[in-house]
Amino acid sequence: MISMEDANQIMDALEEAHVKVVVFLPESRLKPLYSMLLNDSRFEVITVPNESTGVCIAAGAWIGGKRSVMIMENSGVRVACEALARIGLERQIPIFIMMAYRGDFGEENWWGVNHGITMEPVLHALRIPYQVVRHSEDLKPAIHNAVLHAETSMYHTAVIVGRSVIS
Amino acid sequence: MNRYECMKRLAGKLKGDELFVISLGKMVDEWENAYPTVRSLNMGALGVECGTAIGLATALPHRRVICHDSDGSQLLDLGCLAVLGNRRPKNLIVFVWDNESYDSLYTNPPLPTETRGNVDLAKMAAGAGVQYTMTVRTYEEFDAAVEEALAANELYYIVVKHDTSAPAEQLHRRVQDGVEGKYQFLRYIEESEGLQIKPPCAVL
Numbered sequence: 001m002i003s004m005e006d007a008n009q010i011m012d013a014l015e016e017a018h019v020k021v022v023v024f025l026p027e028s029r030l031k032p033l034y035s036m037l038l039n040d041s042r043f044e045v046i047t048v049p050n051e052s053t054g055v056c057i058a059a060g061a062w063i064g065g066k067r068s069v070m071i072m073e074n075s076g077v078r079v080a081c082e083a084l085a086r087i088g089l090e091r092q093i094p095i096f097i098m099m100a101y102r103g104d105f106g107e108e109n110w111w112g113v114n115h116g117i118t119m120e121p122v123l124h125a126l127r128i129p130y131q132v133v134r135h136s137e138d139l140k141p142a143i144h145n146a147v148l149h150a151e152t153s154m155y156h157t158a159v160i161v162g163r164s165v166i167s
Numbered sequence: 168m169n170r171y172e173c174m175k176r177l178a179g180k181l182k183g184d185e186l187f188v189i190s191l192g193k194m195v196d197e198w199e200n201a202y203p204t205v206r207s208l209n210m211g212a213l214g215v216e217c218g219t220a221i222g223l224a225t226a227l228p229h230r231r232v233i234c235h236d237s238d239g240s241q242l243l244d245l246g247c248l249a250v251l252g253n254r255r256p257k258n259l260i261v262f263v264w265d266n267e268s269y270d271s272l273y274t275n276p277p278l279p280t281e282t283r284g285n286v287d288l289a290k291m292a293a294g295a296g297v298q299y300t301m302t303v304r305t306y307e308e309f310d311a312a313v314e315e316a317l318a319a320n321e322l323y324y325i326v327v328k329h330d331t332s333a334p335a336e337q338l339h340r341r342v343q344d345g346v347e348g349k350y351q352f353l354r355y356i357e358e359s360e361g362l363q364i365k366p367p368c369a370v371l
Contacts, residue, residue, distance in 0.1 A: 063349070090212065
């Protein structure tokens with residue numbers, strides 16, 4: 001699970017990048033981050049029951065002038081695949097995604113391995129540029145770069161928090 | 168009821184600063200003819216409108232957002248009902264244009280969605296926590312529902328049961344593709360809200 005320090009670092013980076021709307025579907029690896037976000041007045045937090053719903057909300061907030069992020073487990077990119085394709089490839093409305101990397105090399109749960117098998121191929125298929133963060137000190141620059149690159153390219157970007165940071 | 172006739176009735180009751188998120192197919196051309204405006208964001212897909220409208224309504228809580236969704240689209244993203252019911256954005260009205268069919272192109276015979284059976288989207292929305300839900304089946308009921316929703320400052324979820332008939336008049340096609348339409352909408356938001364959403368160079 002991610003440390004409180006790293007969760008705080010992520011929230012500070014989001015604030016520095018002027019992210020105002022945080023959408024998430026919680027999971028265990030980033031649990032401290034979700035808990036802290038629910039009590040942090042810097043962000044409008046929207047919880048969702050489905051990652052596809054979540055990326056749509058993030059897109060709507062962005063085009064309304066509020067930078068946004070969708071935070072989820074990496075299995076969510078499969079669930080949200082159709083919406084990401086429609087919103088990104090058809091409309092070029094950018095969505096910034098943060099994901100916990102389940103199934104990263106060294107995964108200890110049998111059911112988590114499949115998330116790792118599919119995540120990068122799905123991101124490649126959707127042409128979503130991403131950075132896997134394996135050191136805590138890279139979290140902030142990765143988040144800042146993903147926000148910038150999304151708006152420059154008018155396309156989705158992703159930051160994936162690797163096992164070394166979330167285990 | 169004919170959908171285009173309903174849309175014209177709705178258009179006649181609007182204030183003029185509402186924002187619209189709309190689905191796909193002939194519904195888009197019908198709305199374009201009933202109410203031509205750069206304030207309409209055409210999403211061109213099923214299952215993405217309601218979520219996008221929730222995000223837009225969250226970002227701009229002082230603006231009225233109207234979502235033109237369909238039965239097929241709502242059924243593809245039922246997760247949005249839970250978000251609607253829990254958040255109840257007061258500046259959002261969701262119209263579900265429900266022809267009980269996967270058909271917006273006036274073809275025959277239209278293939279059924281689940282709402283042609285036992286599924287009742289208004290009751291599902293109510294069960295999810297949306298307070299103001301209704302299903303309308305006549306022009307009189309439609310007019311009354313629109314007037315009530317526009318006068319209120321509450322989330323409304325209105326299922327409009329209409330047939331699959333074509334408009335009685337010839338309509339022109341919306342020519343903008345998704346990207347062009349997106350930019351039209353985006354630049355209108357920037358201008359009307361005094362925002363820079365997509366500046367020449369991205370800045371942190």
